[in-house]
Amino acid sequence: MTQPPQPPNEPPQGGFGAPQDPPPGGFGAPQDPPPVGFGKAPEPNNPSYGYPQTPPPPQTPPPPPQGQPNYGYPQAPQAPQAPGTPPPGQPQGYGYPGQPAQPYNQPTQPYGQQAPYGQQTPYGQQPPYGAYQQPGTMPMAPQAGVPGGSGGSKLSGQMKIIIAAVVAIAVIAGGGVLYAVNSGGKDDPEVSSAGPDGGKGGEDKKGGGEQGPSGPGTEKVPSSTNATVSMQLPQPEVPKDDVWSIKGSWLTDDIYAKAGVNEIVGYNATDGKEKWTLPLAGQTCASSREVTKDGIAAVAYEDGKRTKKGDHKTCSQISAVDLKDGRKLWTETIDEGSADARIEELTISGSTVAAGSSAGGAAFEITKGKHLWEPTPGDKCQDEGYAGGEQLVAVQKCGDYGDEKLKIQLLNSATGDVKWTYPVTPGIDNAKIISTRPVVYGQDTQEITASGVTDVFSIDDKGDLRAKISLPDGKYDHDCEVNVVYACTGLAVGNDKLYVPTRQHDGGGDGYSQTNEIISFSLATGKSTGDRADAGGDGEMFPIRMDGGNILAYKDATYDKGAQVVSLNGKTMKETKLLETPAAESVGGAISSMVPKSNELLYGNGKLYLGKELISKPYSKDDKEYTALGFVAQ
Structure with a gap:
C-alpha cells in the first residue's frame, strides 16, 4: 500500500524538535484538574449541583447511524433499582451484599501507574490486558450523615508532626495573597488548577468561542494553532532495575515547574529556559495538582537521597513552594512511627494542604505550614486520602x-x-474521588477489570445519592492510580455531566482505522445525554479538564497530523482546535513515550506540557528518553 506523503516539517537531525543541551541543575513536568475554578464560596440553594432533579419522562432513543457502534446514543430507560442490587439478568455474584468479602490481592499495575512503594513496575512495561484491579459492589441505599472519624484539631498518637524547617514568610512578595471566603468561614487563598491564569482569560481571538452552558470558556484560540517545541528535557541516568520518582509538575502564566531527581526546576513557560532550581532532600513522591492564585504548590519527598540500588528512603517531607521564584516557604516532617509508612498524596483546598498517608492524614496552612487538624481515630478508622479544589x-x-x-x-x-x-456498601475496598463540587466518586465494582472505575456515583449537597452511572469494563477508557483517592485521568465533570472517552473501536472505512468518542452522562439521572464528540478516522481523544462550560480534550497524533488540544462546546460538542504539535514522526514518537493519558498533561494559554512521573533505564542505548516535553502555539 502506498504510504502517505511525509510532512515537510521534519525536525533537525539529532533528536526531535530544536536540539537542546540539558538545562543546568537537573531535569525537570499534569493532572486532571477539577472541572471548575477553586476557592470560591459555595452557593447555597444552587439547583445546578447537588439537588435531586425530576427525571425526564421516558423516551424512545433514536437509533445510531446504520453500521455504527452504539457509543454515546441514549439508551432505553430502565426501571430504577435499589442501590446494591445486581442488574437484571445478572446472578448475585462477587461483592454483592450477603457474600463474604474476599481478601485483597495486590493488582498488576496498569500502564503508567505506580506500583506499591518499593515494588514499582519498570516504567513503560505494560501488563497484559485485563490486569486485576480491585473488587467491590454497588453502594447501599443512602443514609443520613453520621459523624465520622475526621475532625478535631487535637493531635493524636497516630501521626506526630515535627517542624523540620520553616522558611518563615509573613508577607508573600508581590502584593500578598488573594483571598476568598470558603465554606469554613476562613479567608483562604483561591486555588486553581484550571490553567495558567486560573480560569481568567480573554475572549477568543477568532470566533470558535461558542460558550458552554456553565459559563464561558477562557482559553483563547491562538493566532496560529501550529505549535513549536519549547522544551525537551533528556532523562537522567537511572540505575539498572531501579525506578525513580519525579512526580510533580505545575503550570502558571509564566512558569512551568517540573520535579527532577532530588529537585524541582522552574522554566520559562514560553521558551523553556531555566529560571530557578530548588534542591530537595530526596525524590518526590506526591504533589498537589492544585496551585493557589498566588502561585503556591505543595510537594512531598523522601527524607534522603537514594545511595544504592533499591535503597528507597521514607517519604516523610512536605513543603510548600512559591513557583514564581522557587522558594521553599516551609517544610514539615511527618513521623508516623513506622519505616514503611509514607505520604501518598497531597491536595489543596482553600488555604489548607491535606496530606494523605499510609497511616492516616493531616492538614496544614498553605503559606506558613501551621498544623491545622488531624483526623481523630475511632472505631479503627483512618482517612485513606483527600481530594481538594473547591471543596475538601x-x-x-x-x-x-x-x-x-x-x-x-x-x-x-x-x-x-x-x-x-455517605457510606459505601460493605465489601467495596476502593473509592476514587473524581470531582469535589459536585461530589462525584467512582469504584471498581467488578471482580477483575482493566478499567479505572466501573461505577460512578453523584452525591448531592446533603450527602445523599443522586444517580449511579455504569461504565462497563472494556467499553470506556480512563485511568485511576492505585493507593490514592484523587488520581483519575481521562474523566471530566461539568455542566452537571460526567464526560468519559469510549474505548477505541473500528473506525470503518478501509477496516484498519481505529477511533473513539467522548460522550457524557447526566449526574441527575445516570443516563447517557446523547452528547458525542468523534475523534475522527484513526484517532483517539480524551478529556483533559473543563474550561468553563467547555471540555478541553487531547487528541493523539495520526500519521499525517500532530497531537492536538481541542475545545468542545459543552452545549453543541462543536470542536475548536487550540494547538497542534509538529507532525514529524520523531515528535509523535516522543509524545507517545510520555503516555499522556496516564502521566502528567497540562494545558493553558496555548501551552502544552507533558511529563513523566516515574523513570527507569531505557531498554536500548539507542532509545532517546525525555522527562518533559513542551509545545507553544504561535
Missing part, C-alpha cells in the same frame, strides 16, 4: 483488614469537621 472530600476506611468499610466525607477544610458522610 475524604475517603475514610473503618474496620479490620478483610472487613473494611469505606465512607465518603465532605470536610470543612479549615477545621477538618465532617459536614456529611
Whole structure:
C-alpha cells in the first residue's frame, strides 16, 4: 500500500524538535484538574449541583447511524433499582451484599501507574490486558450523615508532626495573597488548577468561542494553532532495575515547574529556559495538582537521597513552594512511627494542604505550614486520602483488614469537621474521588477489570445519592492510580455531566482505522445525554479538564497530523482546535513515550506540557528518553 506523503516539517537531525543541551541543575513536568475554578464560596440553594432533579419522562432513543457502534446514543430507560442490587439478568455474584468479602490481592499495575512503594513496575512495561484491579459492589441505599472519624484539631498518637524547617514568610512578595471566603468561614487563598491564569482569560481571538452552558470558556484560540517545541528535557541516568520518582509538575502564566531527581526546576513557560532550581532532600513522591492564585504548590519527598540500588528512603517531607521564584516557604516532617509508612498524596483546598498517608492524614496552612487538624481515630478508622479544589472530600476506611468499610466525607477544610458522610456498601475496598463540587466518586465494582472505575456515583449537597452511572469494563477508557483517592485521568465533570472517552473501536472505512468518542452522562439521572464528540478516522481523544462550560480534550497524533488540544462546546460538542504539535514522526514518537493519558498533561494559554512521573533505564542505548516535553502555539 502506498504510504502517505511525509510532512515537510521534519525536525533537525539529532533528536526531535530544536536540539537542546540539558538545562543546568537537573531535569525537570499534569493532572486532571477539577472541572471548575477553586476557592470560591459555595452557593447555597444552587439547583445546578447537588439537588435531586425530576427525571425526564421516558423516551424512545433514536437509533445510531446504520453500521455504527452504539457509543454515546441514549439508551432505553430502565426501571430504577435499589442501590446494591445486581442488574437484571445478572446472578448475585462477587461483592454483592450477603457474600463474604474476599481478601485483597495486590493488582498488576496498569500502564503508567505506580506500583506499591518499593515494588514499582519498570516504567513503560505494560501488563497484559485485563490486569486485576480491585473488587467491590454497588453502594447501599443512602443514609443520613453520621459523624465520622475526621475532625478535631487535637493531635493524636497516630501521626506526630515535627517542624523540620520553616522558611518563615509573613508577607508573600508581590502584593500578598488573594483571598476568598470558603465554606469554613476562613479567608483562604483561591486555588486553581484550571490553567495558567486560573480560569481568567480573554475572549477568543477568532470566533470558535461558542460558550458552554456553565459559563464561558477562557482559553483563547491562538493566532496560529501550529505549535513549536519549547522544551525537551533528556532523562537522567537511572540505575539498572531501579525506578525513580519525579512526580510533580505545575503550570502558571509564566512558569512551568517540573520535579527532577532530588529537585524541582522552574522554566520559562514560553521558551523553556531555566529560571530557578530548588534542591530537595530526596525524590518526590506526591504533589498537589492544585496551585493557589498566588502561585503556591505543595510537594512531598523522601527524607534522603537514594545511595544504592533499591535503597528507597521514607517519604516523610512536605513543603510548600512559591513557583514564581522557587522558594521553599516551609517544610514539615511527618513521623508516623513506622519505616514503611509514607505520604501518598497531597491536595489543596482553600488555604489548607491535606496530606494523605499510609497511616492516616493531616492538614496544614498553605503559606506558613501551621498544623491545622488531624483526623481523630475511632472505631479503627483512618482517612485513606483527600481530594481538594473547591471543596475538601475524604475517603475514610473503618474496620479490620478483610472487613473494611469505606465512607465518603465532605470536610470543612479549615477545621477538618465532617459536614456529611455517605457510606459505601460493605465489601467495596476502593473509592476514587473524581470531582469535589459536585461530589462525584467512582469504584471498581467488578471482580477483575482493566478499567479505572466501573461505577460512578453523584452525591448531592446533603450527602445523599443522586444517580449511579455504569461504565462497563472494556467499553470506556480512563485511568485511576492505585493507593490514592484523587488520581483519575481521562474523566471530566461539568455542566452537571460526567464526560468519559469510549474505548477505541473500528473506525470503518478501509477496516484498519481505529477511533473513539467522548460522550457524557447526566449526574441527575445516570443516563447517557446523547452528547458525542468523534475523534475522527484513526484517532483517539480524551478529556483533559473543563474550561468553563467547555471540555478541553487531547487528541493523539495520526500519521499525517500532530497531537492536538481541542475545545468542545459543552452545549453543541462543536470542536475548536487550540494547538497542534509538529507532525514529524520523531515528535509523535516522543509524545507517545510520555503516555499522556496516564502521566502528567497540562494545558493553558496555548501551552502544552507533558511529563513523566516515574523513570527507569531505557531498554536500548539507542532509545532517546525525555522527562518533559513542551509545545507553544504561535
